[in-house]
Amino acid sequence: MEKILELKNLKTWYSTDSGIAKAVDGVSFSLGxxxxxxxxxxxxCGKSVTALSVMRLVPMPPGYFAGGEILWKGSDLLKISEEKMRRLRGNEIAMIFQEPMSSLNPVLTCGYQIMEQILVHRDISHAEAKARSVELLHLVGIPNPAERFSSYPHELSGGMRQRVMISMALSCNPELLIADEPTTALDVTVQAQILDLIGKLQADTGMSVMLITHDFGVVAELCEEVLVMYASKVVEKGAVEQLFKNPLHPYTRGLLNSIPRLGSPKERLHVIEGNVPSAVNLPDGCRFAGRCPLADARCRKEQPPLVEYETGHEAACWKVG
Ligand code: SF4
Incomplete structure (x- = not known):
């Protein structure tokens, strides 16, 4: 499988008044x-900062890359110029953010914003960019796209605005789409439509998708592989079936047990007691030890490494196996 993106031991840290916040701390994974x-x-847990790092959109300062590599088709994004990165961003790698209202410009029409994105990256005429923008609005399921081209963001519903964001992200046929909680701000019906849309567009265009979510239900619906992050580190990764059938890490099991299941309305939902430790004050040993029912003295002292337990299925816990 061709790796399009590979993160190797990435560390994205922030200087804060309280100390160094290790928001992403030695994260490695690849995406085909x-x-x-x-x-x-x-x-x-570091999910969004991982995505922003790939886009090189971490505000610097206070953020900085303390180590590691982000290989995009073999080249390290941390070593290329800002000018090159600007050409790549929105063109080869695009991102959909959580809240479309804060990402769209309220004083420009939706169509203009899509068109602008196309004109920055493509050497085509104004008329061609407009035709492409209307086509994109149609592709993401916006009714009357030619009319909607002239709508301002406030004239559209939340779901429609998110569709506009998706059409902007897709405007230059990106090879990688990063979607950061793309449905969090939407109601359940619209959520399902947006997820269907992302899945369909992925199948049609062959792009890779990195989907950031706190919702395992969304992962089951859309993803082939999954990475579980806890306190700035990867604690488990593998194929979706592997994680659902045989979750190895107590944190993954806790997350899976907190999903409501159809047909068992009386079953109490599991809650993982406690909070994620602050990125400024991370424990020395296993970072989940403060919340883990299996924690012992070794867990509190030594950090467990990620170990492969079956092909492609890795976990970082002393008590697996
Ligand atoms: S290493 Fe110990 S504390 Fe950490 S997840 Fe495993 S059992 Fe729990």
């Missing part, structure tokens, strides 16, 4: 062409 990878974990 035409594959969909889900990154799951609670808020504050």
């Amino acid at each position: 062409r035409n594959r969909t990878l889900g990154i799951v974990g609670e808020s504050g």
Whole structure:
């Protein structure tokens, strides 16, 4: 399988008044062409900073790359110029953000914003860019796309705005689409439509997708591979079937047990007690030890490495196997 993206021991840290916040701390994974990878974990585990690092959109300062590599088709994105990165961003790698209202410009029409994106990256006429923008609005399922081209963001519903964001992200046929909680701000019906749409577009265009979510249900629906992050590190990764059938890490099991299941309405949902440790004050040993029912003295002292337990299925826990 051709690796389109590979992160090797990536460390994205921030200088803060309270100390160094290790938001991403030694993260490694790869993503193949035409594959969909889900990154799951609670808020504050480093998922979004991992995505922003790939886009090189981490505000610097206070952020900085303390080590590692981000290989995009073999070249390290951390070593290329900002000018090259600008050409790549939105063109080869595109991102859909969580909240479309804060990502769209309220004083420009939706059509203009899509068109602008195309004109930055493609040497085509104004008329061609407009035709392509209308085509994209149609592709993402916006009714009357020619009319909607002239709508301002506030004139559209949340679901429609998210579709506009997706059409902007797809405007230059990216090879990688990063979607950061793309459905969090939407109601359940629209969520399902947007996820279907991303899945369909992925199948049609052959792009790779990195989907950031805290929701294992979304992963089951859309992804082939999954990465579980906890306290700035990867604690488990593997194929979706492997993780669902045989979750190895206690944190993954906790997340899976907290999904409501149809047909068992009386079953109490499991809650993982406690909070994710602060990125400024990470424990020396296993970072999950403060919340793990299996933790012992070794867990609190030594950090477990990621170990492969079956082909492609890795976990970082002293008590697996
Ligand atoms: S290493 Fe220990 S504390 Fe960490 S997840 Fe495994 S059992 Fe729990």
